Amino acid sequence: xxxxxxxxxxxxxxxxxxxxxxxxxxxxxxxxxxxxxxxxxxxxxxxxxxxxxxxxxxxxxxxxxxxxxxxxxxxxxxxxxxxxxxxxxxxxxxxxxxxxxxxxxxxxxxxxxxxxxxxxxxxxxxxxxxxxxxxxxxxxxxxxxxxxxxxxxxxxxxxxxxxxxxxxxxxxxxxxxxxxxxxxxxxxxxxxxxxxxxxxxxxxxxxxxxxxxxxxxxxxxxxxxxxxxxxxxxxxxxxxxxxxxxxxxxxxxxxxxxxxxxxxxxxxxxxxxxxxxxxxxxxxxxxxxxxxxxxxxxxxxxxxxxxxxxxxxxxxxxxxxxxxxxxxxxxxxxxxxxxxxxxxxxxxxxxxxxxxxxxxxxxxxxxxxxxxxxxxxxxxxxxxxxxxxxxxxxxxxxxxxxxxxxxxxxxxxxxxxxxxxxxxxxxxxxxxxxxxxxxxxxxxxxxxxxxxxxxxxxxxxxxxxxxxxxxxxxxxxxxxxxxxxxxxxxxxxxxxxxxxxxxxxxxxxxxxxxxxxxxxxxxxxxxxxxxxxxxxxxxxxxxxxxxxxxxxxxxxxxxxxxxxxxxxxxxxxxxxxxxxxxxxxxxxxxxxxxxxxxxxxxxxxxxxxxxxxxxxxxxxxxxxxxxxxxxxxxxxxxxxxxxxxxxxxxxxxxxxxxxxxxxxxxxxxxxxxxxxxxxxxxxxxxxxxxxxxxxxxxxxxxxxxxxxxxxxxxxxxxxxxxxxxxxxxxxxxxxxxxxxxxxxxxxxxxxxxxxxxxxxxxxxxxxxxxxxxxxxxxxxxxxxxxxxxxxxxxxxxxxxxxxxxxxxxxxxxxxxxxxxxxxxxxxxxxxxxxxxxxxxxxxxxxxxxxxxxxxxxxxxxxxxxxxxxxxx
Numbered sequence: 066x067x068x069x070x071x072x073x074x075x076x077x078x079x080x081x082x083x084x085x086x087x088x089x090x091x092x093x094x095x096x097x098x099x100x101x102x103x104x105x106x107x108x109x110x111x112x113x114x115x116x117x118x119x120x121x122x123x124x125x126x127x128x129x130x131x132x133x134x135x136x137x138x139x140x141x142x143x144x145x146x147x148x149x150x151x152x153x154x155x156x157x158x159x160x161x162x163x164x165x166x167x168x169x170x171x172x173x174x175x176x177x178x179x180x181x182x183x184x185x186x187x188x189x190x191x192x193x194x195x196x197x198x199x200x201x202x203x204x205x206x207x208x209x210x211x212x213x214x215x216x217x218x219x220x221x222x223x224x225x226x227x228x229x230x231x232x233x234x235x236x237x238x239x240x241x242x243x244x245x246x247x248x249x250x251x252x253x254x255x256x257x258x259x260x261x262x263x264x265x266x267x268x269x270x271x272x273x274x275x276x277x278x279x280x281x282x283x284x285x286x287x288x289x290x291x292x293x294x295x296x297x298x299x300x301x302x303x304x305x306x307x308x309x310x311x312x313x314x315x316x317x318x319x320x321x322x323x324x325x326x327x328x329x330x331x332x333x334x335x336x337x338x339x340x341x342x343x344x345x346x347x348x349x350x351x352x353x354x355x356x357x358x359x360x361x362x363x364x365x366x367x368x369x370x371x372x373x374x375x376x377x378x379x380x381x382x383x384x385x386x387x388x389x390x391x392x393x394x395x396x397x398x399x400x401x402x403x404x405x406x407x408x409x410x411x412x413x414x415x416x417x418x419x420x421x422x423x424x425x426x427x428x429x430x431x432x433x434x435x436x437x438x439x440x441x442x443x444x445x446x447x448x449x450x451x452x453x454x455x456x457x458x459x460x461x462x463x464x465x466x467x468x469x470x471x472x473x474x475x476x477x478x479x480x481x482x483x484x485x486x487x488x489x490x491x492x493x494x495x496x497x498x499x500x501x502x503x504x505x506x507x508x509x510x511x512x513x514x515x516x517x518x519x520x521x522x523x524x525x526x527x528x529x530x531x532x533x534x535x536x537x538x539x540x541x542x543x544x545x546x547x548x549x550x551x552x553x554x555x556x557x558x559x560x561x562x563x564x565x566x567x568x569x570x571x572x573x574x575x576x577x578x579x580x581x582x583x584x585x586x587x588x589x590x591x592x593x594x595x596x597x598x599x600x601x602x603x604x605x606x607x608x609x610x611x612x613x614x615x616x617x618x619x620x621x622x623x624x625x626x627x628x629x630x631x632x633x634x635x636x637x638x639x640x641x642x643x644x645x646x647x648x649x650x651x652x653x654x655x656x657x658x659x660x661x662x663x664x665x666x667x668x669x670x671x672x673x674x675x676x677x678x679x680x681x682x683x684x685x686x687x688x689x690x691x692x693x694x695x696x697x698x699x700x701x702x703x704x705x706x707x708x709x710x711x712x713x714x715x716x717x718x719x720x721x722x723x724x725x726x727x728x729x730x731x732x733x734x735x736x737x738x739x740x741x742x743x744x745x746x747x748x749x750x751x752x753x754x755x756x757x758x759x760x761x762x763x764x765x766x767x768x769x770x771x772x773x774x775x776x777x778x779x780x781x782x783x784x785x786x787x788x789x790x791x792x793x794x795x796x797x798x799x800x801x802x803x804x805x806x807x808x809x810x811x812x813x814x815x816x817x818x819x820x821x822x823x824x825x826x827x828x829x830x831x832x833x834x835x836x837x838x839x840x841x842x843x844x845x846x847x848x849x850x851x852x853x854x855x856x857x858x859x860x861x862x863x864x865x866x867x868x869x870x871x872x873x874x875x876x877x878x879x880x881x882x883x884x885x886x887x888x889x890x891x892x893x894x895x896x897x898x899x900x901x902x903x904x905x906x907x908x909x910x911x912x913x914x915x916x917x918x919x920x921x922x923x924x925x926x927x928x929x930x931x932x933x934x935x936x937x
Contacts, residue, residue, distance in 0.1 A: 071121055071124055071125050071128060072125070072861065072864040072865065073865060074117075074121055075118065075121040075122070075125065075861075076858050076861060076862075076865070078114055078117050078118045078121065079118065079854045079857060079858055080854075080858065081114050082111070082114055082115065082118065082854055083850075083851045083854040083855060083858075085105050085111055085114075086105065086106075086847045086848075086850055086851050087847075087848075087851055088105065089101040089104070089105035089106055089842070089847060090844045090847050090848060090892075092104060092105065092199065093842075093844060094844070096197075096198040096199055097198060097224060098842070099179075099196060099197065099198075099253075100197045100198045100199055101842065102842065103195045103196065103197040104197055104199065104200070106842045107155075107195075112155075115148060116148070118148075119144070119145050119148040119149075122141045122144055122145055123145055125141065126138065126141050126142065133373065134371065134373045134374060135364075135367045135368075135371045135373070136364050136365065136366075136367035136368025136369070136370075136371045136374050137364070137368060137374065138364070139360045139361070139363055139364030139367060140360075140361060140364035140365060140368065141364075142360060142364075143357045143358070143359075143360035143361035143364055144357070144361070145357075146353045146354070146356055146357030146360065147353075147354055147357035147358070147361070147826075149350070149353050149357075150350035150351070150352070150353035150354030150355075150356075150357060151350060151354065151839075152350070153349045153350030153353065154348050154349065154350035154351070154354070154839070155350075157349045157350070158346065158347055158348050158349055158350065159176075159278055159346065159347040160176075160177050160344065160345065160346040160347070160837060160838065161174030161175050161176050161177055161275070161278050161344075161345055161346075162174055162175050162177065162254065162275075162332065162342060162343065162344055162345070163175070163280075163284060163342070163343045163345055164340065164341075164342045164343075165284065165285075165286040165340065165341055165342075165343070166286065166335070166339060166340040167286055167287070167288060167289060167339050167340065168285075168286070168287075169285070169286055170283050170284065170285040170286075171280075171283065171284055172279065172280050172282065172283040172284070173277045173278060173279050173280055174277070174278050174280060174343075174345045175254065175256070175274075175275035175276070175277060175278070176253065176275040176276045176277075176278055177253055177254070177275070178193060178194075178253055178275070179193075179194045179196065179251075179252050179253040179273065179274070179275065180192060180193055180194060180272075180274065180275065180276040181194055181206070181217070181219075181233070181235075181249075181271070181272070181273060182271070182272040182273075182274060182276060183208075183217070183269065183270070183271055183272075184259075184269070184270040184272075185210060185215070185264075185267055185268070185269040185270070186210050186211060186267050188208075188210060190208055191276050192204075192206045192217075194219075194233075196219075196222045196231075196233070197222070198222065198223075198224055202219050202221070202222045203218070203219065203220075204218070204219045205217070205218050205219075210239075213239050213240065214239065214240040215237070215238075215239055215240075216237065216238065216239075216240065216244075217235055217236070217237045217271075218235065218236045218237070218244070219233065219234070219235055220234045220235060220236055220246070221233075221234040222234070224252075230250045230251050230252055230255050230257065231250075231251070231252045231273070232248055232249070232250055233248070233249040233250075233251070233273045234246065234247075234248050234249075235247055235248075235249065235271065237262060237264075237269065237271070238264060239264060239265075242264070242265075245262045245264070247260040247262055247271055248260065249271055249272070249273035250273065251272065251273035251274045252273060252274070253274075253275050254275060255273075255274050255275070256274050256275070257272075257273075257274065259271055259272045280327065280345065281325050281327075282309050282310065282324060282325055282327075283309070283310075284307055284308075284309055284329070284343070285307060285308040285309070286305055286306075286307055286340075286341055287306045287307060287308055287313070288305070288306040289303070289304075289305050289306075289334060289338055289339065289340070289341050290303065290304045290305075290306070291303045291334065291338050292304075302317060302318055303317065303318065303331065303334055303341075304316070304317035304331070305317070305331055305341045305343070307322075307329075309324060316329055316330070316331045316343065317331050318331050318835065319834070319835045321834060321835065321837070326347055327345055327346065327347050328345070328346050328348070328837050329343050329344075329345050330343060330344040330345070330346075330835065330837045331343065332344045344837050345837070346837035346838065348833070348837070351833070354829075354839065355830070358826045358827075358829070358830060361822065361823065361826060362823050362826075365819040365822065365823055368815075368819070369815075369816070369819070375811075375815070376812065376815050379808045379811055379812050379815075380812065382804075382805075382808050410455065410458075410589055410590055410593050410595060411452070411455060412595065413458075413586075413589050413595040413598055413599060413602070414452060414454040414455040414458055415454070415627075416599060416602055417431055417454050417458060417602060418430055418431050418432035418435075418452075418454045418627050418630075419431070419432070419606070419620075419623050419624065419627055420548050420602065420605065420606060420609070421548060421550075421606075421609045421610075421613070421617060421618070421623070422434045422546060422547060422548040422559075423547050423548075423550075423559035424437070424747070428613070428616065428617065428618060429618075429626065430623045430626050430627050430630075431454060431457075431546070431548065432453070432454060432626070432627045432630045432631075433626060433630060433747065434546070435453035435454050435456070435457045435546075436453045436630055437747050438453070438457065438536060438540055438545060438546075439453040439456055439457075440453075441532075441533060441536050442472060442473055442474070442533050442536050442537050442540070443472045443473065443474050443490065443533075444474045446633075448470075448472050449470070449472075457540065457546060458586060458590060459590055460540050460541050460543070461543050461546075461562075461583075461586070462583075462586055462587045462590045462591075463590070463591075464541040464542070464543075467493070467541060468492060468493040468494045468541070469492050469493075469494055470492055471486070471488060471490040471491055471492045471495070472490055472492070472537070473490060473491045473492070473493070473496075473530065473533050473534055473537055474489065474490060474530075474533060475488075475489055475490060475491055475530060476526050476529060476530070477522070477523060477526035477527075477530075479523055479526075480505070480523075480526055480527060480530050483504055483505060483508070484496060484504055484505070485504075491530075493534070493537060493538070493541065496534060505527060505530065505531065508523075508527045509527055509528065509531045511524075512524035512525075512527050512528050513528065543561060543562055543563065544561050544563065545561075546561060546562075547559040547560055547561050547564075548561075548605075548609070549561070549562070549564075549565040549571065549575075549579070549605075549608075549609075550609055550612045550613055551565070551568055551570040551571055551612075552570065552612050553570050557612075557613065557616065558570070562579065562583070565579060566579070566580075575608050578601060578604045578605065578608070579605070581597075581601050582598065582601035582602060582604075582605060585597040585598035585600075585601050586598050586601075622689070622690065625686060625689065625690060626690045629683070629686055629687065629690060632683070634679060634680075634683040635680075635683065635704055635736055635739070635740070636736075636740060638676060638679070638680055638707075638732070638733075638736055639733055639736045639737050639740065640733075641672075641676055642676060642707075642711075642729045642730070642732045642733035642736065643729070643730070643733040645669065645672060645673055645676065645725070645726075645729040646726045646727075646729035646730035646733055647726075648669055648726075649669060649673075649722045649723070649725045649726030649729060650722070650723065650726035650727075650730070650783070652666065652669065652722045652726075653721075653722030653723040653726060653783075656722065657787075657798065657799070657802055658795070666722075669725070670725065673711070673714065673715075673725055673728075673729065674715065676711070677708070677711045677712065677715060680707070680708050680711060680732075681708060684704060684705065684708060687701070687704075694764070694765060696764050696765055696768050698745070699739075699744050699745070700739050700744050700745060700746045700747075702764070702768045702889075703735050703736070703738055703739035703744070704735075704736065704739055705765070705768050705769070705772075706735050706768055706769075706771045706772045706775065707731070707732040707733075707735035707736050707739075707772070708732070708772070709768070709769045709771070709772025709773065710728050710731040710732045710735065710772040710773070710775050710776045711728050711729070711732045711772075712772065713728055713772055713773050713776040713813055713816075714727070714728025714729065714776065715728075721809075723780070723783050723802075723806060724776075724780065724809055726783070727776055727779035727780045727782075727783055728776055728779075730779050731772075731775040731776055731778070731779045735775070762824075762827055762831075763824055763827045763828040763831050764824075765824075766820050766821075766823055766824030766827060767820070767821060767824030767825060767828070767849065768824075769820050769824075770816075770817045770818070770819075770820035770821035770824060771817075771821075771885055771889065772817075773813045773814070773816045773817030773820065774813070774814065774817035774818075774821070774856070774882060774885050775882065775885070776813045776817075777810045777811075777813040777814045777817060777878050777882075778878065778879055778882035778885075780806055780809055780810040780813065780878070781810055781875045781876070781878035781879040781882075782879055782924075783806060784803050784806040784807055784810065784871070784875040785875050785876065785879065785924050785925060785928040786924065786928075787799050787802060787803050787806070787931075788803055788871075788872060788875070788927075788928035788930065788931030788932075788934070789924060789927035789928045789930070789931070791803075791930060791931045799931075800931075800934050803871060803875075803931065803934055804871060804934060804935075804936075806875075807871045807874055807875055807934075807936060808936075810874075810875065810878050811860070811874065811878075811936075814856060814859065814860060814878060815860065817856065818853065818856040818857065818860060821849070821852060821853055821856070822853050825846075825849050825850070825853065828846075844892045845888070845892045848884070848887060848888040848891070848892050849888055851884055851888070852881075852884040852885055852888050855881045855884045856881055856884075858877075858881075859874070859877040859878060859881050862874060862877060863936050869935065869936060870932050870933070870934060870935055870936065871931070871932075871934040871935065871936050872928060872929065872931060872932035872934065873932075874936055875928070876925055876928070879921070879925075
């Protein structure tokens with residue numbers, strides 16, 4: 066078999082794996098996880114393709130003497146070891162769930178896969194089931210009972226709801242006798258009553274459930290402890306204290322227990338906090354898998370520094386110095402700033418911004434919460450020249466005056482027509498007719514009666530408008546802002562103004578302070594005389610901190626968060642990066658076609674580097690405020706991706722105009738998307754499962770890869786544009802520049818693919834150490850896996866003679882970015898899955914998308930004229 070045939074076969078097999086996984090994610094979304102597993106992930110055909118890929122890797126190592134190239138050899142060897150480890154885990158491992166109440170013991174676990182269990186004539190037997198909601202499930206099982214053949218046939222399998230018991234229909238009976246039918250309710254994780262049939266006086270019980278797997282030890286739950294975030298009800302972490310053979314242990318999220326070859330993981334807990342569920346696994350493939358992970362990381366790093374590697378050759382071609390990978394260190398900054406002493410309403414609102422309030426997930430300054438409320442109502446953070454804090458205080462004093470102000474965002478022309486409003490905003494009074502009836506009442510009711518999957522765009526627009534209107538209503542009533550903590554023992558309850566006056570837990574002295582503040586605030590809002598209001602506000606602040614004690618965030622941290630809100634650095638950088646991108650790209654084309662330098666080149670490079678520093682410091686400030694790594698949700702990860710794309714520009718020749726322009730353009734677009742309406746920019750606490758060291762490593766590495774892959778995408782676009790502009794007059798000059806861009810693009814993709822692969826397999830370590838499984842074939846995991854395969858194919862196209870040119874590579878580098886976009890946005894907003902890092906609302910496919918695709922197709926067609934340029 067020729068070497069080229071091996072590469073061609075390998076790429077075909079990789080494409081099949083990626084395509085199959087992509088189809089499976091939609092099967093999971095439209096049917097259920099089990100259907101996707103049965104038809105694709107755990108199907109024999111898919112496992113055979115994986116095995117064939119592993120064989121191709123082994124053959125290519127031998128045929129090409131790859132062992133002479135340190136990095137490439139370790140990478141390919143690592144994948145073979147990972148495949149072996151996965152096969153051992155798949156076929157010889159076990160996993161199950163054990164649920165215990167406090168004081169209970171258990172020595173067996175329930176399987177995570179469904180079984181058909183039968184009891185008849187003092188005999189018990191069971192069969193594993195591979196059931197799918199798509200296709201036929203015509204399985205037959207036979208068993209000899211007292212010399213007679215007993216047959217069971219599955220006739221149908223149905224599931225009405227994703228998270229509800231399924232229905233399994235069967236026919237059973239002895240040979241040559243009339244069979245009987247039954248419907249079994251259950252599935253994996255269920256232990257429901259059996260269906261009972263009688264055959265010649267023999268009672269047969271049929272169970273559709275998990276099977277019991279005996280453990281070599283007995284586990285006792287002694288105590289369950291649930292910790293919550295300070296002053297809130299949301300869980301922070303939970304721990305189970307257990308005993309095994311008289312020895313005491315603790316099991317918590319991200320901290321498992323290993324014993325007798327098994328690992329025990331904290332899974333969930335009962336609502337009354339008196340019970341706990343544990344996931345237990347036996348994994349014979351762990352050693353080869355972890356060795357493979359280690360060699361993979363070592364190989365990717367070695368590939369960046371080995372003189373025989375493709376990466377090193379590309380660096381020499383573009384005459385760049387070999388650079389080490391930079392580790393981004395998030396810096397904590399705590400600047401001091403003085404409060405404004407001016408006695409006017411704005412100054413008072415600035416002081417109110419630092420008052421503590423309860424949000425959905427944490428204790429924060431009023432500034433953060435009021436911005437979120439006003440943004441929810443209007444999609445803006447300021448209105449009528451007033452800050453969010455000024456608006457909320459004005460609502461409290463004179464709500465009637467604001468009912469005619471148009472500030473509720475309308476996202477549908479039809480909604481506007483129904484309200485009789487031609488503008489993009491409606492007032493509170495606009496939504497009621499002369500009889501005081503809500504104009505959208507019947508439309509809101511009809512939309513809410515539909516399931517989410519059956520709602521059209523108008524339904525979603527009506528629901529969104531109704532939500533915004535209700536937020537405004539609560540704000541005008543003064544019920545939305547809860548800034549008064551009431552302490553009852555160890556419990557803190559946050560109250561609004563009206564609730565505080567009616568609460569027995571609030572001292573009368575403070576009620577007097579609160580009443581005085583409302584009176585003084587009215588004077589402050591209407592006349593600007595705010596001295597007394599300032600004094601009352603200071604008393605409220607003192608009461609908050611004395612009540613909360615150590616639960617209250619420090620004044621310095623609150624001040625920094627208010628400063629962070631006011632600066633809006635990331636919004637500013639959208640425009641700054643865009644200006645840099647346009648200037649850099651214009652400069653690049655100017656030099657290319659006129660051959661002269663521009664006098665402001667150094668100034669642009671300096672501005673680019675300064676923006677990078679400001680960007681990094683502001684992200685570090687957000688990390689300090691939130692108390693966790695700044696890439697835990699959609700907003701933060703987009704901001705981080707944009708930072709990494711700028712880092713890519715810094716690394717890849719900051720004096721090269723096209724590279725700098727590409728980095729700036731991608732950073733600007735990433736930040737722009739982060740600030741669209743469907744992305745939630747609020748700072749929140751982490752859910753318990755994400756409070757892990759591995760979160761910082763796994764998510765940061767993967768998210769960083771998107772920055773490099775995005776940088777490569779823009780370089781690919783620029784390269785295709787130059788190819789479209791190539792003619793006989795400028796052929797030599799443009800060809801040289803195009804090869805340079807292609808080499809830089811390939812460098813960026815190599816780093817991006819390295820980071821993406823390492824990050825995903827580090828995620829496998831996190832998952833295995835936290836939950837007992839490396840890979841769950843969740844939609845996010847699957848599309849990350851697809852993206853790895855797609856970019857692996859792109860970087861190996863040069864081994865196929867007909868695809869060895871620059872045109873094929875640049876086109877592939879542009880089109881492959883679609884897999885990144887779908888991994889990030891498609892999974893978060895369209896597919897179901899566990900990795901719901903995005904907190905925004907879904908969005909529809911705009912006609913602009915089709916226009917962009919058409920323009921891209923036209924660009925590729927025009928660039929085809931430059932297909933004769935060869936890669937380095």
